[in-house]
Amino acid sequence: MxxxxxxxxxxxxxxxxxxxxxxxxxxxxxxxxxxxxxxxxxxxxxxxxxxxxxxxxxxxxxxxxxxxGLQNTHLHSGLLRGTAESMSLWDWLQSYVDPAHAVVTPEIARAASYLAYTEGLRFGTTSVLDMWRYMEGSAEAATTLGTRATLAPYVADVEGYDYFESIESNRALLETHRSAAGGRVRTWLGLEHLFYCTPDAFHAAAELAEEFDTGIHTHSSETIWEVQESLSRFGRRPIEEMFNRGILGPRTVIAHCVWLDDRELALLAETGTSVAHCPCSNMKLSSGPARVGDMRRMGVTVGLGTDGEKENNNLDMVEELKFASLLQKVSTLDPTTGDPWDILDMATAAGARALGIGDLVGTxxxxxxxxxxxxxxxxxxxxxxxxxxxxxxxxxxxxxxxxxxxxxxxxxxxxxxxxGSVLTVDVNAVQADAQAAAEELFERRAAHLAG
Missing domain, CATH: 2.30.40.10 (Urease, subunit C, domain 1)
Known part of the structure; x- marks a missing residue:
């Protein structure tokens, strides 16, 4: 208009x-x-x-x-809040998260995105980078609510993870939602993880990103074990392996990046790759503190993210500001780091730059x-x-x-x-739909695990 x-x-x-x-x-x-x-x-x-x-x-x-408006640079829509507690990351993924992915339906996925985007909007989030499933429903939710959403489907192609999204389904979403709702809704390539995606998937994602002139989103270096396993499997640390697989660059956002050495930080800076820092998630899952101060000093663009409702357990980007500052302070024993203006920058201008929309929003x-x-x-x-x-x-x-x-x-x-009231949806109806979808999801997951 x-x-x-x-x-x-x-x-x-x-x-x-x-x-x-x-x-x-x-x-x-x-x-x-x-x-x-x-x-x-x-x-x-x-x-x-x-x-x-x-x-x-x-x-x-x-x-x-x-x-x-606040930029949430790493989100997972979902309906597992409060049910996957006090577990290590990889046990948590295998026991709770992945079985839910195996049985989620398009209708359940859509209800989850409506809930996530409504919660975020109520708390001041105007733009999200969401890695989720059946994201036509996510596009509908963002369009209806009026928010910005960058959609990055969970792609995985390693044997045993064939229930996730595929390069083909990601291409299909790009063909219909490369840019929608007047540009507010966009599609990127989403790669779940080094251990869920083959080198072929990474190379295909890089080619598709070039073909559709779009971005790439993935996770990396969330735990020490992950770094050790990458060295064992590939002979390289995770960011080095991603560099070899061709996805680092100014249109890529990598979530977490907790356990990076100096060489990996330099690779991010040299390639213009951005980081989504998720302090609440990293603390809750005992992943560790990312070297945010070092990243910013080296010129790496660092945005803030809530991660998903299951590992946070809310989608309150304002609350995330405090934890981002305090985690830097306690992990470095430096009270001068985590300055309020720097933290606000990460949630606004830097987050928008990471998402490739800094010329439109963020200031x-x-x-x-x-x-x-x-x-x-x-x-x-x-x-x-x-x-x-x-x-x-x-x-x-x-x-x-x-x-x-x-x-x-x-x-x-x-x-x-x-x-304080969301105007574009009936919040009570969104909550009721999500409650029903969550109950169905848990029933389906129980049957899947039993059988």
Whole structure:
């Protein structure tokens, strides 16, 4: 829809953090939206003088932080929350996750994506990179909700994993959803893991990414065992093996990357490969702390991800900010690392760059798409809110906030969440559908394991 076919919206009087990289703040400030595009950002009086501000719908953001929409760079839709606890990663995969993949249906998968995207949107996530199954249903969910979604089907072709997606099914999704919903929904290549995918699958994915001009998503180096097993099987560490298989590059995002040595970090930097850091998941599964500070110092783009509902156990990207900072601090014993502005950058501008949409979203500046979030600071856990030399709102967002404090969310200039309520779906119906789908999934998994 063109700018001229939509009324202007003025998000006025909040504490605006544009996240352009210079720690600039407009306090108080405003964001003016025309159609799907931001046309002005700045102090209240300055934006009020913009010609398009006259007659705009005014959303009073007094007492709110205004930030770019959050980018979840690693997600798995799913319905196993709270049932796969206190297990090591590989036991957990074999005992819980993989048997569920063996019996999931398109209908169950669609219900899982509706739930995941609704939860994320309520908590301020405007864009996800989701690795999941039967992703035509995921595309439907994102289109209906109005969010951005990059779809990366779980491809696996090693013997015994033939129930996952295939290169052929990934190609089919690319042919129908390479770019959909006005560009909000896109398809990438998804490779489950080095141990689930043959070299042929990696090479085929690289060729398809070139053919369709799209990205690649996979996991790597989540545990020490994985590194040791890679050395045993291939004679190389995981990132070195992925380099040999031809998938590293500026359109590839690798989740986790916890146990990398200096050579692997250099390979990521040299190839422009991005990393999705998932601190809650890495702590819950006892995977370890990624070398996020070293990655960023070397020029590697690092975004944040929640991972799936089963290993987090929520999809609250605001909460993820705090854990991202604290994990860096405790693992390095350096209180200066995990700075709030750096963490916010990972969740916004850097996350958008990792997803290849940094020219569209990730910061609040004129000409970019109007994806933004307001966070209600009028709560006891934010007192005091200070400006000037003692400005503390960035720290509040990282250390004090949660997704429950998100008040409003816009994507492409459309208000999808207002006063904490999702507007584009019936949330109760989404939850009921997901509950029924989960019960069916567990019944099907039980029959599969028994038989």
């Amino acid at each position: 063109s700018e001229g076919s939509r009324a202007a919206t003025l998000v006025r009087g909040g504490v605006v953090l544009p996240m352009e990289g210079d720690k600039q703040v407009h306090d108080p400030g405003s964001v003016l939206i025309l159609g799907d595009t931001i046309v002005a950002v700045g102090p209240v009086e300055e934006v009020d003088r913009h010609p398009d501000a006259a007659g705009a719908e005014v959303v009073d953001a007094t007492g709110h932080a205004v930030i770019p 609040l500046e004129p000409g970019k798409r109007a994806d933004l979030v307001t966070v209600d600071l009028r709560q006891p856990h934010f007192v005091p809110v200070l400006s000037g030399p003692h400005f503390n709102v960035a720290a509040h967002l990282v250390f004090s906030a949660s997704g429950h404090d998100v008040a409003d969310v816009w994507v492409d200039g459309l208000r999808l969440v207002a006063d």
